Amino acid sequence: MIRHCAAYRGPIPRLACRQLANTVLPYLALCALMLWVAARGYGPFALALAVPAGGLLVRLFILQHDCGHGSFLSSRIGNDWLGRVLSLLTITPYDSWKRAHALHHASTGDLSRRGTGDILTLTVREYLDRSRYGRLRYRLYRNPLVLIVLGSPLNFLVLQRFPSGMGLPWRTAWRDVLALDLGLAALVAGLAVLAGGIGPVLWVLLPVVCVAAWIGGWLFYVQHQYEETVWESAETWDFHRAAIGSSSYYVLPPVLQWFTGNVGLHHVHHLNSRIPNYRLQECLDAHATLGQVGRLTLRDSLACLGLALWDEETRKLVGFSHLRSLRPA
Numbered sequence: 001m002i003r004h005c006a007a008y009r010g011p012i013p014r015l016a017c018r019q020l021a022n023t024v025l026p027y028l029a030l031c032a033l034m035l036w037v038a039a040r041g042y043g044p045f046a047l048a049l050a051v052p053a054g055g056l057l058v059r060l061f062i063l064q065h066d067c068g069h070g071s072f073l074s075s076r077i078g079n080d081w082l083g084r085v086l087s088l089l090t091i092t093p094y095d096s097w098k099r100a101h102a103l104h105h106a107s108t109g110d111l112s113r114r115g116t117g118d119i120l121t122l123t124v125r126e127y128l129d130r131s132r133y134g135r136l137r138y139r140l141y142r143n144p145l146v147l148i149v150l151g152s153p154l155n156f157l158v159l160q161r162f163p164s165g166m167g168l169p170w171r172t173a174w175r176d177v178l179a180l181d182l183g184l185a186a187l188v189a190g191l192a193v194l195a196g197g198i199g200p201v202l203w204v205l206l207p208v209v210c211v212a213a214w215i216g217g218w219l220f221y222v223q224h225q226y227e228e229t230v231w232e233s234a235e236t237w238d239f240h241r242a243a244i245g246s247s248s249y250y251v252l253p254p255v256l257q258w259f260t261g262n263v264g265l266h267h268v269h270h271l272n273s274r275i276p277n278y279r280l281q282e283c284l285d286a287h288a289t290l291g292q293v294g295r296l297t298l299r300d301s302l303a304c305l306g307l308a309l310w311d312e313e314t315r316k317l318v319g320f321s322h323l324r325s326l327r328p329a
Helices: 002-006 014-038 042-070 075-089 092-109 125-128 132-142 142-159 169-194 198-224 239-245 255-259 268-271 276-286 298-306 321-327
Strands: 308-309 315-320
Touching: 002 075, 002 132, 014 042, 014 276, 014 308, 042 075, 042 092, 042 198, 042 276, 075 169, 092 169, 092 255, 125 132, 125 308, 125 321, 132 142, 142 198, 169 198, 198 298, 198 308, 239 268, 308 321
Parallel strands: none
Antiparallel strands: 308 315
């Protein structure tokens, strides 16, 4: 598999340019239409367009994500500068996120290196060893309403405006985050002048970012939080085994796969992060085994909502209800 995936790691400029065009242009057009409608006092009517615009924003994030891996364009400098430009649309600080995400790839499935760029996951034993207050905090954190519905928009709109937890040296993180915040402030101010106030801008910005955050939060959740996912101790952890065992293959309908930039083929991406998103399907189709491991359908993925703890005995991700079976009779 490793050798097979390596054959697909090269960027293809014409496909990259096509993706940029068919994502950026309709996204900007939809946002402009939403702003025009909201500026004329019909803000609630603009909400109908927030769903397709949010979907396109997810796709834009995948393009920025590929830039962070150096896989979207052939030039490292080109990838970095395109990623920084796209960060004005995704409102995600490029350099800081790139660093944190690299740490995520380097530690996926490693029990000794949890918590960087991923969702905090406790083992059953760790959860039981916590105080009552500690268990309550973890249960609240893992509640889907808190983790995804509230947490995902909060992360993109608020938490990423500050440099803490970005995985970069403090000064570098401040420079990266502050530069983006100033750029966003200038962009929002300019749009407010054009629209005749900040209100119409918020009618566009907030719903579109929330829709994209909900979709992105859910995708990130099911990519690693599924029953058959694998966690290993530092002594037995292996990068390539973790890529296959700890990352799902989320089988989505073609239209959803397009909007999400093939990110559902996450096991392939973790095997070789230098494969651009527009070549992941080609890589998967050419290797029979890649299409059989870690499969999750839309229906299957709903069951993932109840999972929260890694059971070292059964070697599966389980829900809190599993704890009842551990109580002595």
